[in-house]
Amino acid sequence: MIETRTFNGTTLRKDFPILAQPTSRGKRLVYLDSAATSQKPQAVIDTLDRYYREYNANIHRGVYEIAARATDAYEHARATVATFLGVHSRDVVFTRNATEAINLVAYSWGNRNIGSGDVVLISELEHHSNLVPWLRLCERKGATLRYIPVDANGRLLLDDLDERLRGVKLVAVTHVSNTLGTINPVEEIIRRAHAVGAFVLIDGAQAVPHLAVNIAELDADFYAFSGHKMLGPTGIGALIATHAILEEMDPFLYGGDMIGTVGYHSVSFNDVPYKFEAGTASIADAIGLGTAIDYLTALGMDAVAAHERDLSAYALTRLAELEPRGLAIYGPRDPATMCGAISFNFADVHAHDLASILDTQGICIRAGHHCTMPLMEKMGWSATARASFYVYNDHDDIDALIDGLKTAATIFKV
Amino acid sequence: MIETRTFNGTTLRKDFPILAQPTSRGKRLVYLDSAATSQKPQAVIDTLDRYYREYNANIHRGVYEIAARATDAYEHARATVATFLGVHSRDVVFTRNATEAINLVAYSWGNRNIGSGDVVLISELEHHSNLVPWLRLCERKGATLRYIPVDANGRLLLDDLDERLRGVKLVAVTHVSNTLGTINPVEEIIRRAHAVGAFVLIDGAQAVPHLAVNIAELDADFYAFSGHKMLGPTGIGALIATHAILEEMDPFLYGGDMIGTVGYHSVSFNDVPYKFEAGTASIADAIGLGTAIDYLTALGMDAVAAHERDLSAYALTRLAELEPRGLAIYGPRDPATMCGAISFNFADVHAHDLASILDTQGICIRAGHHCTMPLMEKMGWSATARASFYVYNDHDDIDALIDGLKTAATIFKV
Amino acid sequence: MDDFYRDYILEHYRNPHNFGKLDAPTATAEQTNPLCGDRIRMDLLVGDDGLVADVRFSGKGCAISQASASMLTDEIRGKTLEEVARLGKDVILENVGIGISPTRMKCAMLGLRVLKSAAIGSIASWPDEDA
Amino acid sequence: MDDFYRDYILEHYRNPHNFGKLDAPTATAEQTNPLCGDRIRMDLLVGDDGLVADVRFSGKGCAISQASASMLTDEIRGKTLEEVARLGKDVILENVGIGISPTRMKCAMLGLRVLKSAAIGSIASWPDEDA
């Protein structure tokens, strides 16, 4: 049993070296862009350091000591991912990030299973990474891309879902919206999609870092996420899928480590998951992701989710104070059904200008379309400002944000 | 001007922390498996550490200070790669490794340009990563995969090349063989291939770490390599290609950062090279690769190549001493036309058993098929032992190898 | 950066000069800043004398992109298309003053890039990449 | 690991028992160790009484894979196919003794894996993964 560590954002700050250093203008770093990428605790940085200093070696084939140690650590990281998400190790395929995981499915499963006249159903909330691969697959195959609509508050409209599911082969939906923070009812979507025989891919890039996720219980056919958004290094993510599907699926990239036997004119492939991991893996980064998950596990994902609900609630309250001055808050505005991110605009100050002014005060937020251009277009927003939270944030960070917004209002005379 | 540092393997050892630590049996670590992956100097480890401690942020879109610093460092690494290899930054596409770079070409360029009846020409020396993607592409497209044969010493037989080039659309050849160390005459191959209008991809995974390579002078259409074999971190590599080809090529992975504008039913793409880099990149690893190249540049690639010629010559001489006891050396056996790697077998001792016995003495070599199964089959070797060298190796390492082989002979009573 | 948002910048942002479209432009171009989605269109009218007789810009974006486009349009009447095509980033930097952060440079240069594209008749590279 | 290569291991490696193929095997299987390319084939002959009457193995590989396959074949005559299918990694570990490094475990287990596949009629998982 791992001992759970009680925490609040303030107590965790010291685990994150980047948060300890002042900005170039001598300000406290207020990092509110974790939906883009999270900061890394010392433990993860140490894991990378130790790997390169003590046992860096190529994996799976080396007979010598450090190669065995590297292989064990890499496979142990895979087991850590599996346990964390309630699946079996052999069904965890390491990729660079969620984007590669989704594209892997679009190429390997999609090319064989989506044909002319088929329908792929996604939602209007999707990140480009869970939209463009399907748009292009449908173009290539003469298939139809259909959308689950979203209401003005960023909630999926599921009333007509059964209607929309007609003829659908694959549903691909985000678990949590990166722009609005909406937590989608993916259990329900999966259940109803399975009822008509459709496969379901869940984009978990914004869910795995913030919520307790059990992929086996969800019963998703495919589940994708990125390590860098959950305290892990850049360069590592995973696709998790049902074993039978992985067994049947064509490989994606071809090369070293994913083969069984190779002749000049014939080839057979390695077992799942190795047949999907061609070439030298991001070994250090995978091992680092394992450490990130250990860190989160010690906090407890329920506690992480509760912490973020608290931050969302506090941020919504404080932002509401500025509504009379022209601040507009988007999305569900309900801490219980959102997570991690709040989008807003402030009077006629463009989001980029807000972000620049906040930057001078050490506050990092994101401004723009958040890789959800069609959603922005539909909502009629040319850009939004987004503040997003994680384990190391606290009420002080949100207070700093509010003060920064007030400064921006003064500068822009709103 | 960067000042060049004179060096020999012994003086560089102290830059590599892993080489300073004894093995679990208290032996000096003799690392002779750099063709699989290289060790990393402290400078590269420090770069990763500094990135995560000081300026970790997602790139290209962030308005705030650390995002600007991360973006600059990532793009600076791209420029470093470009300068190192004599090309323009905009033609450097970051990938996970050489394998992904080659697959990118097979999917994006190959799917559109290789059709039924077309011919792809590769060599019998290829690593699986530059063989299986073409084998599968040809299977998918009804195209023909043809081979440049190799002689008993691991040299490509180019006499009939013009004959073999007939009807060829693409030639894909390794610059340096990872199994035998052969340096292929890629300039000549490229010239003769271009003369008949064929495109050429060079697999530079074993060349860029060891030789001064100028891709523009070579006039290769595509060039692939991996960072982890050249002192860089795992998880980063690159595809370099002619600008006009990259402009015309379809994207490969679809998602964030590679788009121009996205609508629910239409999409346009970003400029080259960004249109090939979907999702969050291996930011830290790319920056680390830049530092690895700075390290190599300070040594000077001509000096690196000279150092390895010296090691090859010494190793060949010392291994030859064991020939009377049944040691068989494969490949060109000529330090001037090989680089980095020597394959051999010792009497009836299987390569895996050799590697295990050497491991107990702190010596890391590789045993097996080295991801060149068809070559092994053709040569009639079920496995070979391979010792491979890099900047941090010295004559002591080779002496240790010879002593270890003698011990193996004693144990196996040969 | 905060001192970048001076009164005249905000003035151009809120009341941009030469905003709108031309009925029958001689040359036109429209582009999006791929980093943020901001979009600017520029319409040029060239007279028989080969000189820019009129200019309009339209689009949506931040104070930096809108104000620099607005100030730019004030300056190009009477120039030849060749002169417009040769404009460098310095014209923008002189207009908006110093203090623009590197991350926002593409915002500042968007109007210039679109204007040059209109003049050249093809997509111009980012003015800050010419340097 | 170096003390693993004891005389009887080398003896089995150089003079494997039950090496070769059967003319008309009841069951046969052949597999490659994906990590090194070593290949082993196992032929089984089951008598009317349901017991293994004869066994042969063939292939190429290291001392560890060849010696463990050789020793294994000495032990399975007289067993039922069900008994063969249930064999665990302990039988190999007892045969070859201790001292095998984790990286070589797949070599040691290759013969057992192939034998179990022959008995089961489908590909068996690696014996060291059953634990």
Ligand SMILES: Cc1ncc(COP(=O)(O)O)c(C=O)c1O
């Ligand atoms: C010649 C050659 N090509 C390609 C590769 C594949 O490199 P990576 O595994 O880094 O993708 C290798 C590495 O083993 C190699 O030696």
Ligand SMILES: Cc1ncc(COP(=O)(O)O)c(C=O)c1O
């Ligand atoms: C919902 C969602 N999906 C997918 C992605 C893509 O993640 P990555 O860039 O790590 O591939 C992101 C990250 O921005 C995201 O928020």
